Amino acid sequence: MRNTLLLAAIIATVTITAAACKSDIGPGFTNDKVTLGLFVSTSGDIATFGQDTKNGAELAVEEINKAGGISKHLIDLRFQDCASEPAQGGNAATKLITQDGVLIGMGEVASGISLAAAPIFQKYGVPMISPSSTNPTVTQQGDMIFRICYLDDFQGAACALFANQNLNCKTAAILMNQDDAYSTGLGKFFRFKFEKLGGKIVAEETFKKGASDFNTQLTNIKGKNPDVIFAPVYYQDIPLIAKQARGQGIDKPLLGGDGWESDDLLPKADGKLDNCYFANHYATADDAPIVANFVKAYNAKYGSNPTSLAALGYDVVYVAKKAIESAGGINEKLTRKAVADALRGLKDFEGVTGTFSIDKNRDARKPIQMLKIKDGKVLPDRRIRPEEVE
Amino acid sequence: MLAVNELLQQVANGLAKGSVYALIAVGYTMVYGVLELINFAHGEVFMLGAYFGYWPARWLGYMPDSGEKPQVPAPVALLLTFGAMAACALIGVLVERLAYRPLRNAGRLSALITAIGISVLMQNLALVVFHADSKDFPRMIDQxxxxxxxxxxxxTKLLIIGVTALMMAGLFWMVRYTRTGAAMRACSHSMKTASLMGVNVNRIISLTFAIGSAMAAVAGVLISLDQPRLTPLMGLMPGLKAFVAAVLGGIGSIPGAVAGGILLGVVESVVGGVAGTTYSEAVAFVLLILILLVRPSGLFGKSGREKV
Amino acid sequence: MLRTLGILALICAAAFGLHLVLDSIDAYWARIANLCGISILLAVSLNVINGLCGQFSLGHAGFMAIGAYVSAFFTTTLRYFDDAAGQYVTVLPLLDQSWGFVPALLLGGFAAAAAGLVIGIPTLRLRGDYLAIATLGFGEIVTIMITNFSKVGGANGLSGIPAYSNGFWIFTFAGICVLFTLHLQRSTFGRALIAIRENELAAEVMGIRTARIKIAAFVYGAFFAGIAGGLLGHFLQTISPATFGFMKSIEVIVMLVLGGLGSLTGAIIGAVTLTVLPELLRDVETSTGMPGIRMVVYSLVLILLMLFRPQGIFGQRELSLRLLRSLLPGRRKEGAPSAPAAFTAQQSVEAKTFFARAPQTLPPQNEGKK
Incomplete structure (x- = not known):
């Protein structure tokens, strides 16, 4: 009996704590404000990505509010940290929905955390837009889940097409981070497309997250003598890989995805990345006015050049704004479902990361920009449209 | 199958990797030899060593935010290394004083939990203070x-192997042929007897922490020459692997730590070459469990029976 | 038997009541409460290995991972989307229903228990810190294996796991785990665990089959860790190897150390505290602009506890109604012991007075007679 009493006591405590905080989800806006939610990780091991995204998003909110807000409603941006953990990401999403009552949730960079948040947004019928989760399954979680970046399969296939058609490669090696879904995902889709185009993957090597010694892998690759090394890794890893590869006498080009993109890439690489290629959303050196203005404003506010993640964080807020406006602006008739419908019909949105539309899978359909590193500069190379790889 | 050349290359890769493990493993083994404590935070001291080399170089203007980064001249590089060694030695001694000494008689598990706590604390303080993004180590020699x-x-790898050999020889000489070394050996044999023989046990323990931490700092700077990327979590895996190396060689034995480190590095590289790199990360841990089961005293350790 | 069934029914009823309550309150706090339930399962199960038996395991997240992956494999990979029916169809019809989730969960638990057996047998030869390191190695090996096993998604993890976990299932299993452990503590088996913790050699001399008991503790702890993993997987609806890393094991240990290694109520309170606290710190982190300070606080708490109160909040004692009851003389039930599960030196005085008052509460040590 005592046990049950004990259990009852615990239950009672939890219940009382919890019951104190009952609230309703609300419409997501008031007379003069519209609440948008942002959930990324600003602590834990992917904090850098989250911080960049947050910087970009906050810059966009500041600009919009300075210009009068969305249909005369100022944006009230609520932020919750996901602490680089799926469970925390779910908590953050729930808090944004039930306590902050956001109209739209924007977030997470890591697909693993987006996947934990998506079912919650779906359940409450709140639109969620991921700025940069590339795993195909994210938007399959329901019809309220959207994204504005291209997917792993498109990016991997585009890289394979580029290797085959532009670099004339017959054989390739893949070097990827086994703990990172982005990396293994790109590797998988690259292999698929490259082999379909008649090429041969002669080596597939992996390393563990945080590794800084890639010599074992590179020696294996060197023995197979591939025409190109596809390394879908992040910008922290690739300079080390390049240096160690050149240190072992491997002179074949390296090819990578948007993870390479960073201001630090070239200074870190010490020229060892010359004649290498990578895919990206945009180039900071682009002279299109929308890009130039963004880079200038970002530099003025944060003192550094924006990364792709910052650009996507910036774009996601403007996508939300455009969706609200296409849904008829903020008035008592605006529902979250209407916003989702507007997102589904989003056409030719002009953002920093390119002009794109949302397709029937609620994914962004946008071209990919291949870049070449030459003499310490990043130069634009081929632009690949989605239909070219299909 | 693997060509002989490739195999030799993997062995050479493993030698360089193993040297770094050995440098860190020495710290584990010395502390364990004296205190029977797994100083879990030792991998983080290694990480701090790298950062302590980085910050002064940044203040001295070798790490400008933009433009070409000048090469650090050799004397300055040496000074930076000594600075990092001194700073890490201080941290090692402080941690022992504040966290481990009060628990010296509280049982090995309390000390182990505390050590884990210190390790997590250092990692997360580093995350808050240094931020999660990686830092570049200044250029000291041209690769x-x-x-x-x-x-x-x-x-750079040859330098790592060379410096490790030199440090190990020096350490071995100190432990073998100096009075302090003799006192250290006495403490590891029996702390109580040593204190009765007039050895200042506390001083020896502090010294052990200081030397071990300085070695870890050297490892931190050395690895940054070859892999110039600093992150707050960079100590976690090398720390665990170095611990495996120390157990492999027989924890408590300095030559054992060196042999274990080199062996682990070579085995990892060769397994990665022969069987593919997918599972080579698990090698260290499989090896650890095997050695603990088959020969818990390690390759060089003395096997002791538990007293009744 | 009837009594056990009665208690089970009671737990289910209580869990169902709680489930209804959680359904009606704010979803955010309901979610935290559910996560508390999972943490309780984890902490209480680890307490059996680390706290009662004194075998320091750093691989609890590994058991969790096995449970999570095995159960999610059964509910996710064994079903497919049937276009004609317009819904998911499972290979085994049993798994179609949400109650079919229980067999999947149990399978996950058994798989984890089997892993506990596998890791338990060889590590018997190891003691103290060596055992800790070996179990740490085990945890790392598990995540590396899962990461490279593409059938379960590799580094991507598994997603689209049906949301079968809810307050009812979580608190039913948490309740079962707590009550089992409570009974276990008072059984011959429980006493044997404590004897091993206090002095393994002496326990062996007393005729306790230490090897068996130690393995049993590992299997028991691993089973409930596996259940907790399965519940978490079906709660988050996505799992990946990174979720079950070394830091997860550390988190559970901090819960135990906070509450007091060896105390059941301590484990529960530690689990609840460390699940709710980060949520309360959420706004602090955002407003001070110091993200990540949470983990700093955790580790500081751990160190300071070890230095100034190594026994945790409760030590090896239990927060129980015994205190209250002692205020009400004459209501002591016959044969209902509330023995403190400890015979450490610092508590021997307490133990002596306890025995002096109620000697009949000492259970017979059958293990001693052969």
Missing amino acids: QSVVLGPVELPN
């Missing part, structure tokens, strides 16, 4: 690849 018969190694 060039050197061809040695069938293998090709960058000069």
Whole structure:
């Protein structure tokens, strides 16, 4: 009996704590404000990505509010940290929905955390837009889940097409981070497309997250003598890989995805990345006015050049704004479902990361920009449209 | 199957990797020899060593935010290394004083939990203070690849192997032939007897922590020459692997730690070469469990029976 | 038997009541409460290995991972989307229903228990810190294996796991785990665990089959860790190897150390505290602009506890109604012991007075007679 009493006591405590905080989800806006939610990780091991995204998003909110807000409603941006953990990401999403009552949730960079948040947004019928989760399954979680970046399969296939058609490669090696879904995902889709185009993957090597010694892998690759090394890794890893590869006498080009993109890439690489290629959303050196203005404003506010993640964080807020406006602006008739419908019909949105539309899978359909590193500069190379790889 | 050349190259890769493990493992083994404590935070001291080399270089203007980064001249590089060693030694001694000494008689598990706590604390303080994004280590020597018969190694790796050999020889001489070394050995044999023989046990323990931490700092700076990327979590895996190396060689034995480190590095590289790199990360841990089961005293350790 | 069934029914009823309550309150706090339930399962199960038996395991997240992956494999990979029916169809019809989730969960638990057996047998030869390191190695090996096993998604993890976990299932299993452990503590088996913790050699001399008991503790702890993993997987609806890393094991240990290694109520309170606290710190982190300070606080708490109160909040004692009851003389039930599960030196005085008052509460040590 005592046990049950004990259990009852615990239950009672939890219940009382919890019951104190009952609230309703609300419409997501008031007379003069519209609440948008942002959930990324600003602590834990992917904090850098989250911080960049947050910087970009906050810059966009500041600009919009300075210009009068969305249909005369100022944006009230609520932020919750996901602490680089799926469970925390779910908590953050729930808090944004039930306590902050956001109209739209924007977030997470890591697909693993987006996947934990998506079912919650779906359940409450709140639109969620991921700025940069590339795993195909994210938007399959329901019809309220959207994204504005291209997917792993498109990016991997585009890289394979580029290797085959532009670099004339017959054989390739893949070097990827086994703990990172982005990396293994790109590797998988690259292999698929490259082999379909008649090429041969002669080596597939992996390393563990945080590794800084890639010599074992590179020696294996060197023995197979591939025409190109596809390394879908992040910008922290690739300079080390390049240096160690050149240190072992491997002179074949390296090819990578948007993870390479960073201001630090070239200074870190010490020229060892010359004649290498990578895919990206945009180039900071682009002279299109929308890009130039963004880079200038970002530099003025944060003192550094924006990364792709910052650009996507910036774009996601403007996508939300455009969706609200296409849904008829903020008035008592605006529902979250209407916003989702507007997102589904989003056409030719002009953002920093390119002009794109949302397709029937609620994914962004946008071209990919291949870049070449030459003499310490990043130069634009081929632009690949989605239909070219299909 | 693997060509002989490739195999030799993997062995050479493993030698350089193992040298770093050995440098860190020495710290584990010395502390364990004296205190029977797994100083879990030792991997984080290694990480701090790298950062302590980085910050002064940044303040001295070798790490400008933009533009070409000048090469650090050799004397300055040496000074930076000594600075990092001193700073880490201080941290090692402080941690022992504040966290481990009060628990010296509280049982090994309390000390282990505390050590884990210190490790997590250092990692997360580093995350808050240094941020999660990686930092570049200043350029100290120009990386060039050197061809040695069938293998090709960058000069940085050769430097790592060379410096490790030198440090180990010095350490071995100190422990073997100096009075302090004798006192250290006495403490590791029996702390109580040593204190009765007039050895200042507390001083010896502090010294052990200081030397071990300084070695870890050297490892931190050395690895940054070859892999110039600093992150707050960079100590976690090398720390665990170095611990495996120390157990492999027989924890408590300095030559054992060196042999274990080199062996682990070579085995990892060769397994990665022969069986693929997918599972080579698990090698260290499989090896650890095997050695603990088959020969818990390690390759060089003395096997002791538990007293009744 | 009837009594056990009665208690089970009671737990289910209580869990169902709680489930209804959680359904009606704010979803955010309901979610935290559910996560508390999972943490309780984890902490209480680890307490059996680390706290009662004194075998320091750093691989609890590994058991969790096995449970999570095995159960999610059964509910996710064994079903497919049937276009004609317009819904998911499972290979085994049993798994179609949400109650079919229980067999999947149990399978996950058994798989984890089997892993506990596998890791338990060889590590018997190891003691103290060596055992800790070996179990740490085990945890790392598990995540590396899962990461490279593409059938379960590799580094991507598994997603689209049906949301079968809810307050009812979580608190039913948490309740079962707590009550089992409570009974276990008072059984011959429980006493044997404590004897091993206090002095393994002496326990062996007393005729306790230490090897068996130690393995049993590992299997028991691993089973409930596996259940907790399965519940978490079906709660988050996505799992990946990174979720079950070394830091997860550390988190559970901090819960135990906070509450007091060896105390059941301590484990529960530690689990609840460390699940709710980060949520309360959420706004603090955002407003001070110091993200990540949470983990700093955790580790500081751990160190300071070890230095100034190594026994945790409760030590090896239990927060129980015994205190209250002692205020009400004459209501002591016959044969209902509330023995403190400890015979450490610092508590021997307490133990002596306890025995002096109620000697009949000492259970017979059958293990001693052969």
